[in-house]
Amino acid sequence: MKKLINDPKDVVKEALEGMALAHADILRLAPEPAFLVRADAPVEGKVGIVSGGGSGHEPMHGGLVGFGMLDAAVPGPVFTSPTPDPILEATKAVDSGRGVLHIVKNYTGDVLNFETASDLALAEEIEVRSVIVDDDVAVKDSLYTAGRRGVAGTVLVEKIAGASAERGDDLDTVAGLAEKVNANARSMGVALSACTVPHAGEPSFDLGEDEIEIGIGIHGEPGRARIAIEPADAIVDRLLAPILEDLPFASGDDVLLFVNGMGGTPEIELYIVFRRAAEVLRERGITVTRHLVGNFTTSLEMQGCSITVLRLDDELTELWDAPVHTAALRWGR
Amino acid sequence: MKKLINDPKDVVKEALEGMALAHADILRLAPEPAFLVRADAPVEGKVGIVSGGGSGHEPMHGGLVGFGMLDAAVPGPVFTSPTPDPILEATKAVDSGRGVLHIVKNYTGDVLNFETASDLALAEEIEVRSVIVDDDVAVKDSLYTAGRRGVAGTVLVEKIAGASAERGDDLDTVAGLAEKVNANARSMGVALSACTVPHAGEPSFDLGEDEIEIGIGIHGEPGRARIAIEPADAIVDRLLAPILEDLPFASGDDVLLFVNGMGGTPEIELYIVFRRAAEVLRERGITVTRHLVGNFTTSLEMQGCSITVLRLDDELTELWDAPVHTAALRWGR
Known part of the structure; x- marks a missing residue:
């Protein structure tokens, strides 16, 4: 470690x-x-x-x-x-x-x-x-x-x-x-690697050299499926489909699209994920009116990401836009 | 990969x-x-x-x-x-x-x-x-x-x-x-792991299981020394000593302390680094009047960090505080 x-x-x-x-x-x-x-x-x-x-x-x-x-x-x-x-x-x-x-x-x-x-x-x-x-x-x-x-x-x-x-x-x-x-919010994540809890000293689970865990929990809990690595666009599609079906989100919805890094994923990859997710939503007639991209809910140094889609109305949009001043999130003040 | x-x-x-x-x-x-x-x-x-x-x-x-x-x-x-x-x-x-x-x-x-x-x-x-x-x-x-x-x-x-x-x-x-x-700025970094350039497909250099590279470059170029992993406080001391001697920084200086994540290091570790760096500066009579902590100059998913110390005067402080609105850095507007 x-x-x-x-x-x-x-x-x-x-x-x-x-x-x-x-x-x-x-x-x-x-x-x-x-x-x-x-x-x-x-x-x-x-x-x-x-x-x-x-x-x-x-x-x-x-x-x-x-x-x-x-x-x-x-x-x-x-x-x-x-x-x-x-x-x-x-x-x-x-x-x-x-x-x-x-x-x-x-x-x-x-x-x-x-x-x-x-x-x-x-x-x-x-x-x-x-x-x-x-x-x-x-x-x-x-x-x-x-x-x-x-x-x-x-x-x-x-x-x-x-x-x-x-x-x-x-x-x-x-x-x-x-x-x-x-x-009105639905999320799902994927892990490309495990993470190591400091006092444990060993990775919290094992992933094969070419494996990823679809539906990972933020403590490394098992998800839905362990599969071989795929292109990012295919992984995004696997995450988004159950998110969109669940609420369900529908054509005409305005949403906030949140691509969250798990801690060890380069920002360049998060934007590749955002690109595909925005594309899928557009194809479904869903408009991304607000967004968030970055490491916010991490699992130490885990590599991977989660996607969250939040259905917005005027009230939620106004409150999202309101000033905030924290270490990690700040605008409007 | x-x-x-x-x-x-x-x-x-x-x-x-x-x-x-x-x-x-x-x-x-x-x-x-x-x-x-x-x-x-x-x-x-x-x-x-x-x-x-x-x-x-x-x-x-x-x-x-x-x-x-x-x-x-x-x-x-x-x-x-x-x-x-x-x-x-x-x-x-x-x-x-x-x-x-x-x-x-x-x-x-x-x-x-x-x-x-x-x-x-x-x-x-x-x-x-x-x-x-x-x-x-x-x-x-x-x-x-x-x-x-x-x-x-x-x-x-x-x-x-x-x-x-x-x-x-x-x-x-x-x-x-x-x-x-x-x-007025001086920096030095440390790598705990290498990173993999996508089109290369292999890590850009090898680090042993317990090794770290002191003075790493942001493309994985060799630094000053490859040593066995040490407690964070000892690593911070190794980075800060050459930074402070170089300008040199002196008792009475006001500085901006910037702890930069290399991409794959959890935020919790960056704050442990910040804590020690702030302590060392205080012991030397140097006052941290501004700060920045986070992933700003990364090397893909490399684990590690760099420390930058910038000597401030009133003019630089005022310009640092001025409003900014970018994807990664925003305040005051």
């Missing part, structure tokens, strides 16, 4: 310290229990938004803390849910009296620990709503999940819910918009 | 098409000879800025085209200089009558081809100035270079020269600021 790390047990702690040093204008590190929180939290009169989960998916979630997006991000160890304690503390730190939304990816550990934290917050008279993200169409039930997994669509939920909270919407409205994004 | 590509000979063309589809609000693709150019070029009354070089270093340079930065980016084949012809056409496309700055990384092919293009532009009565970037302290003379190589510091040159041009400075001023950034 070759990584730019010190002691494997310090990876998350030291990366958080680096984040806090680099982005002191945006966020600060609450040290014990550790979470990243907006420098100006709690923001008076604003619904708070907390997300989190296992580390190793950066910039999600710490890189998405800031104006117009998350108020706090609670990191667990690599690929392992945070415990209820830091989730509770983050919830308390961002509550200004208007309540707090938890955005939770659908993994059994995350769901359980956010639920416990939510109960504990309620006992301290903080109103909490939870939205579970389950945008991955690849498989139903998986290694760590009952039902569908939550993957890169989470970034879109966080952006749009964040914009809603920033303009002063109440907790029901913010939660309703998060649910609306989840209901 | 597993990559998200179609025919290896179409990689650059298809990636450019994907870029143009995704970022039509910012740039367009001039098809033949191919280069990326600001959607609103030529911008009246503004000095034009053209950069370019071999592909495979994305988002540099195409992702840096836009308001406040480059007017055009001329891509060669992967790791191969573009010919004079597209450089000339890009120069003509961005000239509004106030002249054009070429920002050229110090590689023999790039220098030669930009020089030829500059002569041809002059014959068409376009005034061209060229600034050669050579920020890499690792080695003097290298596989493709006489003198020092130009690496990630190029991004900083392009940002600051771009801000100067955007506020209406004349060609001499814009070129002078680009030279000033180059004179």
Whole structure:
């Protein structure tokens, strides 16, 4: 295992310290229990938004803390849910009296620990709503999940819910918009290589020299099929077909097309994927009115990508366009 | 070789098409000879800025085209200089009558081809100035270079020269600021793995299972030393010491600290590197007043990073902070 790390047990702690040093204008590190929180939290009169989960998916979630997006991000160890304690503390730190939304990816550990934290917050008279993200169409039930997994669509939920909270919407409205994004987003991914969790020291699964995994989970969980490598256009077609059939998306839809890198894929390849995906959507009469391309929901150094398609209406488009200022996503401010 | 590509000979063309589809609000693709150019070029009354070089270093340079930065980016084949012809056409496309700055990384092919293009532009009565970037302290003379190589510091040159041009400075001023950034920036990189050029199909060099290359070039050229993997903090110290001694940087300096990912390194590791680098600078009495962390000057899927330190004064800081709106870098607008 070759990584730019010190002691494997310090990876998350030291990366958080680096984040806090680099982005002191945006966020600060609450040290014990550790979470990243907006420098100006709690923001008076604003619904708070907390997300989190296992580390190793950066910039999600710490890189998405800031104006117009998350108020706090609670990191667990690599690929392992945070415990209820830091989730509770983050919830308390961002509550200004208007309540707090938890955005939770659908993994059994995350769901359980956010639920416990939510109960504990309620006992301290903080109103909490939870939205579970389950945008991955690849498989139903998986290694760590009952039902569908939550993957890169989470970034879109966080952006749009964040914009809603920033303009002063109440907790029901913010939660309703998060649910609306989840209901209109579908994703699927592919892995060309595995990744190595630092404290494990070995790749999390084996892929043959010419094999790829279609429908991979963001922790390397099995997908739909293991096949021989194909041209990028054929792989894109394999990812897009189940996405488009699932909602279903239809001719006349306006969509946001999100090509997400898994961490180890060159940007040049992500744009080749974007090119084909945009072509397929055009052929189906679906218009790409917004886009996102880059590494947002990663699996350490895994090579591969995921595609997310989100059906947009005027309300979602307006909230997507609203100003945001985080380490990973910024515009309009 | 597993990559998200179609025919290896179409990689650059298809990636450019994907870029143009995704970022039509910012740039367009001039098809033949191919280069990326600001959607609103030529911008009246503004000095034009053209950069370019071999592909495979994305988002540099195409992702840096836009308001406040480059007017055009001329891509060669992967790791191969573009010919004079597209450089000339890009120069003509961005000239509004106030002249054009070429920002050229110090590689023999790039220098030669930009020089030829500059002569041809002059014959068409376009005034061209060229600034050669050579920020890499690792080695003097290298596989493709006489003198020092130009690496990630190029991004900083392009940002600051771009801000100067955007506020209406004349060609001499814009070129002078680009030279000033180059004179005050020093970089050095490390590779943990090689990368594979698509049309070659094989890794560009071999690294043993526990080996790293200190002082790597962005095309995998040899550096200063091949050593056994060490903790991240020790590697950072090896990169920073020659950077700081070279200028030299001194106690009391304000600097921009730039940790650049080579393409295949998880963000979590880049922040571990940032943490140590910031610590070393603080110990030396050097203040990090600005920063940049992420994949900007990559070598396809290479694992590793580079560190760039730029000494700032008020003028450079103000131009760094000025609004920018490109695919890869955006703030303030």
